[in-house]
Amino acid sequence: MNLHEYQSKFRFAEFGIPILKGKTASTPQEAYEAARELGCPVVVKAQVLVGGRGKAGGVKVARTPEQAEDHANAILGMKIKGLTVRKVLIDPAANIAQEIYLGITNDRAAGRPVIMASSEGGIEIEQVARENPDAIAREHIDPFLGLLDYQARNLASGINLPHEHWRVFSRIAANLYRCYLASDAVLAEINPLVITGENQLIALDGKMIIDDNALFRQPQLAEMRDTDAEPKEETLARAAGISYVKLNGQIGCMVNGAGLAMTTMDMTKLYGGDEIGPANFLDIGGGAQASKVAAALRIILDDANVKSVLFNIFGGITRCDEVARGILEALNEVPSSLPMVIRLVGTNSEEGRAIIDNANIPNLSSAATLTEAAKKAVEAARKALAADKGAQ
Numbered sequence: 001m002n003l004h005e006y007q008s009k010f011r012f013a014e015f016g017i018p019i020l021k022g023k024t025a026s027t028p029q030e031a032y033e034a035a036r037e038l039g040c041p042v043v044v045k046a047q048v049l050v051g052g053r054g055k056a057g058g059v060k061v062a063r064t065p066e067q068a069e070d071h072a073n074a075i076l077g078m079k080i081k082g083l084t085v086r087k088v089l090i091d092p093a094a095n096i097a098q099e100i101y102l103g104i105t106n107d108r109a110a111g112r113p114v115i116m117a118s119s120e121g122g123i124e125i126e127q128v129a130r131e132n133p134d135a136i137a138r139e140h141i142d143p144f145l146g147l148l149d150y151q152a153r154n155l156a157s158g159i160n161l162p163h164e165h166w167r168v169f170s171r172i173a174a175n176l177y178r179c180y181l182a183s184d185a186v187l188a189e190i191n192p193l194v195i196t197g198e199n200q201l202i203a204l205d206g207k208m209i210i211d212d213n214a215l216f217r218q219p220q221l222a223e224m225r226d227t228d229a230e231p232k233e234e235t236l237a238r239a240a241g242i243s244y245v246k247l248n249g250q251i252g253c254m255v256n257g258a259g260l261a262m263t264t265m266d267m268t269k270l271y272g273g274d275e276i277g278p279a280n281f282l283d284i285g286g287g288a289q290a291s292k293v294a295a296a297l298r299i300i301l302d303d304a305n306v307k308s309v310l311f312n313i314f315g316g317i318t319r320c321d322e323v324a325r326g327i328l329e330a331l332n333e334v335p336s337s338l339p340m341v342i343r344l345v346g347t348n349s350e351e352g353r354a355i356i357d358n359a360n361i362p363n364l365s366s367a368a369t370l371t372e373a374a375k376k377a378v379e380a381a382r383k384a385l386a387a388d389k390g391a392q
């Protein structure tokens with residue numbers, strides 16, 4: 001689960017990391033009030049669960065409360081990487097002398113957390129890693145020992161931090177690690193950590209990702225989930241108990257089992273080449289009921305990129321007749337004329353196929369093997385794409 005900037009920074013502050021304590025606003029009027037209370041200049045910052053807000057015009061400095069109101073008016077409702085801004089953070093403006101990056105994440109290969117610092121703050125760390133990898137200093141953290149003082153000093157020296165800031169920097173690094181651990185985070189990032197004109201270190205931007213599997217023991221963090229701010233289909237999928245990841249292809253895949261779902265994606269890619277591929281990863285899980293299939297189909301059909309749908313169901317605990325009924329039920333609720341290829345094998349597959357065939361729906365076709373199903377779904381998507389191009 002992603003936290004908003006303001007949630008991350010307020011959490012950082014609880015662990016002793018210096019921030020500029022701002023206020024959130026959901027209307028231009030609230031932004032005006034906040035700016036007046038805080039005192040100008042302020043920065044009006046879009047609160048969306050993606051990075052790169054600055055570049056997208058979602059971070060603006062205001063010299064007066066009226067200007068803060070204007071900026072909020074422009075930023076609220078703005079779309080950044082497909083997500084609508086519903087809240088802004090009004091922060092006292094900082095006088096920036098230098099921007100630094102400081103972040104902690106899990107290094108799966110090393111099997112332990114890694115803390116990273118870079119003198120190239122304010123830029124996404126992935127970009128720095130690509131273009132200027134030497135600018136990143138790293139220390140792996142032994143979970144039994146914690147972050148040791150010399151490691152924090154190694155980071156400070158690795159990014160050529162002026163010596164006068166080393167003590168405060170080390171304290172911030174230690175507190176960030178405490179916050180990371182106590183929050184069951186998989187990422188805790190300050191970008192930028194700034195040195196101000198007054199020679200102070202302040203976390204200007206914050207990002208935290210909390211391990212979903214730990215939310216049961218993090219009720220305070222779980223409560224921070226902002227379902228208004230996350231992609232709608234993710235909220236729907238979670239509520240229905242479906243694993244879903246949106247991708248950029250055209251074939252909506254509905255599969256039971258994560259391994260089978262990945263194989264299905266691979267097969268569409270194999271026959272789809274550069275042009276056609278999976279629109280999503282979707283696992284409805286074992287023992288899927290008709291209602292769950294309907295929920296999954298609704299999520300798939302909501303994606304405007306989807307040109308064909310591929311069902312690949314292996315009936316073990318899941319019964320194919322249940323799935324077949326689910327497909328028909330879903331099509332009743334969300335009628336769609338998209339071509340759909342259905343492959344059902346395993347428990348009650350015959351009954352399942354009979355249900356589909358007897359329904360006599362012209363855009364549904366069945367396939368005996370995954371190869372056949374993938375080829376059919378790719379062909380259908382290719383045709384639809386060609387027709388779209390022809391229509392333009």
Ligand code: GDP
Nearest residue numbers: 043051052053054055059093094122191192205
């Ligand atoms: P992001 O683009 O989503 O990472 O948003 P950030 O909060 O990191 O802001 C982007 C950039 O805006 C920062 O790297 C700064 O250069 C600038 N910025 C943010 N807050 C302030 C501020 O208070 N004063 C000044 N001068 N610049 C700021």
Ligand code: MN
Nearest residue numbers: 122191192205
């Ligand atoms: Mn940032």
